[in-house]
Amino acid sequence: MPPQPQRRQRRAIRELARDERVGQRIIKSIAPSIYGHRDIKTGIALALFGGCPKDIQGKHRLRGDINMLMLGDPGTAKSQFLKYIEKIAHRAVFTTGQGASAVGLTASVRKDPVTREWTLEGGALVLADKGVCLIDEFDKMNDTDRQVMAANLFIDRTSIHEAMEQQSISISKAGIVTTLQARCAVIAAANPIRGRYNPAIPFSQNVELTEPILSRFDILCTVKDTVDPVIDEQLARFVVDSHIRSHPEYAAETDTVQAPEQDADDLLRKYIMYAKDHVHPQLQQMDQDKVATLYAELRRESLAGGSIPITVRHIESMIRMAEANARMHLREFVRTEDIDMAISVMLDSFIGAQKYAIMKSLRRSFSKYLNKSQDHKELLLYTLGRLVQEHIRFYQYRHKGAMPSMVKIPLDE
Missing domain, CATH: 3.40.50.300 (P-loop containing nucleotide triphosphate hydrolases)
Structure with a gap:
């Protein structure tokens, strides 16, 4: 029987895994001192958990x-x-x-x-x-x-x-x-x-x-x-606030409040170690048709755009990322949402590697895959954010860089 501290740690890990949004919580906890870069934090989280190595007939x-x-x-x-x-x-x-x-x-x-x-x-x-x-x-x-x-x-x-x-x-x-x-x-x-x-x-x-x-x-x-005035202002506020909270005198005054934040990295490290040691997701319930269709579409687009060639390695990459996402949730089987997450990361990687001239058309072509990996709240916030930024840029273009006092988004958009 494991010692009492280990049992408490396992209990805390299992309780964390019961949260339906544990994956989003883990991604947000990656490098909390760095503002934004959700795509990078998602990739790092998947890389830290990793997929399952396979030995084919010992050869x-x-x-x-x-x-x-x-x-x-x-x-x-x-x-x-x-x-x-x-x-x-x-x-x-x-x-x-x-x-x-x-x-x-x-x-x-x-x-x-x-x-x-x-x-x-x-x-x-x-x-x-x-x-x-x-x-x-x-x-x-x-x-x-x-x-x-x-x-x-x-x-x-x-x-x-x-x-x-x-x-x-x-x-x-x-x-x-x-x-x-x-x-x-x-x-x-x-x-x-x-x-x-x-x-x-x-x-x-x-x-x-x-x-x-x-x-x-x-x-x-x-x-x-x-250069994005809205994002730049948010980044500046985040950096200033981070420096204020990191000051020794501020930390001493709020030591009791900061204690849980200091333990977050240690809990994440133990969570990753536990998942890699005890969770080995299986692929029996994987949607093979979806992966095969996406692979064929990516091959066609890569040849048309002249970008990095899409090969069988990209299929293996999607499988590894799906396993990593399932492992992040301590699941024994790869589910549809794990495949959707892997496809989203793969498409973001593929589209981000293209020339700017064709990125927008590719996002439109693969929107059915990209939207499935996000829940409705995140998708709504993301869409509203993009619309607000576009309206602000258009307003600044017409008014010589001035910032609007209010942004209205019509429902038909």
Whole structure:
């Protein structure tokens, strides 16, 4: 029988899971000091819970970990997200693109200066086995670094490909023949080639990464620093309020009030560990026809738009995300709402990677899938928010930047 503290923790976790909106609560609790970026927080939540790895007849292993790439303008909190994950994950290894060339993302074979024997050193992906590997400035690794052709480092780009998909690293050098395990989720952040994200060109042309590497990321998030008076004012208020609440004197005066907030991260960490250890959702009740139809439509749109090719890996990504969402709710079976959530994240990733010229038409084409993942209240608030922003922009255009005192939305809109 587990000790009393463990029983209390499990009881608290089970009570939290009974809440129908536990998924939304978890997503909102991700990096609470960062305003907005709901798509990124959703992706991080799914990556932290992960899907279920599968071993097909003991011959072929399918990964359950979810890989995620954030690409966007400088100063959009990408590094802060990675630092938050490092704090909340039960096992995390943080590295940067500049440092990865010295230590190695995968593994290296070096000659010991004393014994003169060849030794094997694991890189960040190996050290993060059964955890999360966080890579900042992923784009800062140039071709020489990614191929890792230094005299004492014998790993080429294909090792990164193998580590991200097969989650293993094969070594055959200097008499050392072995395979290292790298069963970890990869969450990386990168900056655009020209310093700022250019919406006039696709995602793949904004980042200095090859298509084989991009195809191994389940979720692609674009972070754009756009000028929006309403959002900018809300962000400024949020930042000022956050600084006020973080002041030592303020914390001392309201210590009793802040205590539950300080325990939130610890509860989330234990909730994730419990879910990964005890919950393994099954796919028997999965809507296969919906996934097959969406896959065919995405293939057609990707060929027409000339964007990142849609492959079978994207089907596997949807399955992993559906399992992660079911695991987030401590469910033993993948339900329709889990599939809808996975499809929504996949479509947001796919549409966000397109040129701005075709993004609106794609959202209209796939609106039947995007709307199903949101409940009616969230969908209504989202729609009203978009309409209000459009009216404000139109008003400012006509009145030389002035802000309206009131915004009226006709019912027919």
